[in-house]
Amino acid sequence: MIEWLAEPLGHGTALRAMIEIIILGAVSGAVGCWVVLYEISYSAESLAHGLFPGLVGAALLGVPILLGGLVGIVAAALLVALVTRLSSDSADTAIAVVVTTLFGLGVLLALSPGSPPGIQALLFGDLLGVTDTDLAVAAGIAFCVLAVLWLFHARLLAVGFDSGSGRAFGLSPGAVTALLLTLVAVTILVGVQGLGNLLVAAILVGPAATARLLTSRLRTMFILSVSIAVAAGIAGIYVSYYAGTASGASVAGCLVLAYLAAAAVNAIPRGRPARATSLSA
Amino acid sequence: MAVSDVGLMTAEHKPVVIADHVELGYGGEVVLGGLEFAVPTGSRVGILGPNGGGKTTLFRALLGEITPLSGGLEVNATSATVAQTDRSRLDYPVSALDVATMGSLARLPWWKRPGKTERSRALEALAEVDLADLARTRFGDLSGGQRQRVLIARTLTADADLLLLDEPFTGLDSKNEERLERLIDRLASSGHTVMIATHEVEQAERWDLVLCLNRTQVSFGDPAVAISKPVLEATYGGHIVEIPGQPNLGVLPAHHHHHHHESGKQS
Numbered sequence: 001m002i003e004w005l006a007e008p009l010g011h012g013t014a015l016r017a018m019i020e021i022i023i024l025g026a027v028s029g030a031v032g033c034w035v036v037l038y039e040i041s042y043s044a045e046s047l048a049h050g051l052f053p054g055l056v057g058a059a060l061l062g063v064p065i066l067l068g069g070l071v072g073i074v075a076a077a078l079l080v081a082l083v084t085r086l087s088s089d090s091a092d093t094a095i096a097v098v099v100t101t102l103f104g105l106g107v108l109l110a111l112s113p114g115s116p117p118g119i120q121a122l123l124f125g126d127l128l129g130v131t132d133t134d135l136a137v138a139a140g141i142a143f144c145v146l147a148v149l150w151l152f153h154a155r156l157l158a159v160g161f162d163s164g165s166g167r168a169f170g171l172s173p174g175a176v177t178a179l180l181l182t183l184v185a186v187t188i189l190v191g192v193q194g195l196g197n198l199l200v201a202a203i204l205v206g207p208a209a210t211a212r213l214l215t216s217r218l219r220t221m222f223i224l225s226v227s228i229a230v231a232a233g234i235a236g237i238y239v240s241y242y243a244g245t246a247s248g249a250s251v252a253g254c255l256v257l258a259y260l261a262a263a264a265v266n267a268i269p270r271g272r273p274a275r276a277t278s279l280s281a
Numbered sequence: 282m283a284v285s286d287v288g289l290m291t292a293e294h295k296p297v298v299i300a301d302h303v304e305l306g307y308g309g310e311v312v313l314g315g316l317e318f319a320v321p322t323g324s325r326v327g328i329l330g331p332n333g334g335g336k337t338t339l340f341r342a343l344l345g346e347i348t349p350l351s352g353g354l355e356v357n358a359t360s361a362t363v364a365q366t367d368r369s370r371l372d373y374p375v376s377a378l379d380v381a382t383m384g385s386l387a388r389l390p391w392w393k394r395p396g397k398t399e400r401s402r403a404l405e406a407l408a409e410v411d412l413a414d415l416a417r418t419r420f421g422d423l424s425g426g427q428r429q430r431v432l433i434a435r436t437l438t439a440d441a442d443l444l445l446l447d448e449p450f451t452g453l454d455s456k457n458e459e460r461l462e463r464l465i466d467r468l469a470s471s472g473h474t475v476m477i478a479t480h481e482v483e484q485a486e487r488w489d490l491v492l493c494l495n496r497t498q499v500s501f502g503d504p505a506v507a508i509s510k511p512v513l514e515a516t517y518g519g520h521i522v523e524i525p526g527q528p529n530l531g532v533l534p535a536h537h538h539h540h541h542h543e544s545g546k547q548s
Binding site: 158161216 | 344346360361362364370372373374375379380382383384386387388391392394395419421435439
C-alpha cells in the first residue's frame with residue numbers, strides 16, 4: 001500500500017502535479033467559500049469559460065498562458081459589464097450571451113489550421129505538464145490571494161451578511177464585491193493551466209459547496225473546503241496515474257464524488273423516521 | 282421648530298437632527314417634502330406613516346446615503362440602522378457575536394482586522410441587549426426578537442448614537458415587544474437617540490416625540506399634541522377606525538399592519 005502510494009511521488013511529473021493541486025486546492029477551497037456564500041458560482045464559472053479566447057490566443061502567439069488568460073478574463077469582465085449596461089435583459093442573460101460568444105470564438109481560433117497542437121490541454125488542463133517555474137508562480141499568487149482573504153475576512157463577511165446596511169457601517173459593498181471578483185479571477189488564472197478552461201470551476205465551487213452541505217460554522221466550512229479540495233485533488237492524481245485517465249478530469253471527478261457523498265450524508269436528517277411514521281399513519 | 286419639544290431641549294445640547302425645509306427624493310423627483318423638525322439628544326421618536334409615505338427615504342437621508350434635493354439636513358451624530366431582520370440572510374454561517382462585531386468595522390481603518398478588543402466590545406454590546414449567553418448561537422437560529430436585538434448590538438459596537446429602527450416590532454410576540462420597548466427606553470436614557478418607524482399609534486404615543494409622514498410632514502412634536510384624529514387621517518388617508526370613548530384617537534385598520542415587505546422594497 002505504502003509503495004503504491006509512494007510510487008508516483010518518485011516521478012517528477014506526478015510529484016509536481018501533486019504539489020500544483022495542493023496549491024490550487026488551498027487557494028480555490030478558500031476563495032470558493034466566498035463564491036458560495038456570495039452566491040456567485042455562475043459568474044465565477046462564466047469568468048472561467050469567457051477567458052478561453054485569451055488562452056487560445058496566447059497559445060497561437062506563443063506567449064505565457066497566464067498572460068493570455070489575464071487579457072481574456074479582463075476582456076470578458078468588461079464585455080459582461082458593457083452588455084449588462086446596454087441591454088435591458090438581466091445580468092444572467094448578458095453573462096450567458098457574452099460567455100457563449102467568447103467561448104465560441106475561442107473554439108473557432110483553436111480549430112483554425114494555424115493552431116498548435118495542445119489546444120485540448122487548454123480546455124481540460126495539463127497537471128502533468130507543470131514546470132518548476134509554473135509551481136513557483138502559482139505558489140506566489142496563491143499566497144497573495146490567501147493573504148488578501150485573511151486581511152479582508154471581516155469585511156467580506158459583513159458585506160455578504162447584509163450589503164444593504166453595509167454603508168451605514170463604514171463599508172463599501174461595491175468595492176468589497178469587486179475585490180472578491182478580482183480574487184476569483186486571479187484564482188481561475190492560477191488554476192486554468194492545471195485544470196483547464198472547462199474544469200477549473202469544479203475546484204472553485206465544488207469543495208466549498210460540499211463543505212456548505214456539511215456544516216453551518218464558518219471556520220469549519222473553510223477548513224473542510226480546503227481539505228476536500230486538496231484531498232480530492234491528490235486522489236485525482238492517483239487515479240490519473242494508475243488508471244491512465246486525464247489528470248484534470250480525474251480531479252474533477254473526485255470533486256464531484258465528494259459532493260455526492262456529502263449530499264447523501266446530508267439527505268439523512270435526524271427527523272426522517274418521524275416523518276415516515278406520520279406519512280404511513 | 283415645533284413648540285412642543287422646547288421642554289426637552291437644553292442649552293448645552295445641540296439637537297441631533299435638524300431638518301430645515303428639507304425635500305427628499307430620487308432623480309429630482311420629490312418623494313418626501315416639508316420636513317421641518319429638530320430631534321434633541323436622548324429622545325425616542327416614533328415615525329408614523331403609510332407604506333410609501335417616505336419613512337425609508339428619511340432613514341436613507343439620515344444615514345447620508347442620499348442628499349436632500351433642497352433644504353438643510355443636519356445630522357450631528359453617528360447614525361446606524363437596524364434593518365428588518367427578515368431581510369437578512371438566515372442561512373449565513375455567522376454567530377450573534379460575529380454580527381455584533383461587524384459594527385466595529387465602522388471605526389477600524391481598512392487595513393485593520395477586528396481583534397480581541399473589538400470582540401470584547403461586541404460581547405459587551407450583546408450583554409447590553411441581554412444576549413450575552415447566546416453570543417455563540419448562529420444568527421439564523423435565533424428568534425426574530427433576538428435577531429432584532431443582535432442588530433441593535435451591532436449599532437452599539439459601531440458607537441452609533443443615532444439609531445434608526447425600521448419597523449422593529451413587526452412579527453414580535455407581546456413578550457418580545459415589551460422587551461424591545463424597555464431596551465429602547467434604556468438606550469434613550471443612556472444618551473442614544475432612537476428613531477423608530479412603526480405602524481402602532483399607541484406605541485408612538487408613549488415616546489417623547491412623533492413624526493407623522495405621508496409624502497410630506499403631517500405633524501411633529503409631543504405625541505399628546507401632535508397625534509390627533511385629523512393628523513392620523515391626513516397621515517393614513519382617512520381610513521381611521523375610532524376607538525370607542527376616545528374620540529381623538531384612532532387605530533388603524535388591520536391591513537396597514539402587515540405590509541412591511543412592500544415598504545422594504547422601495548429602498
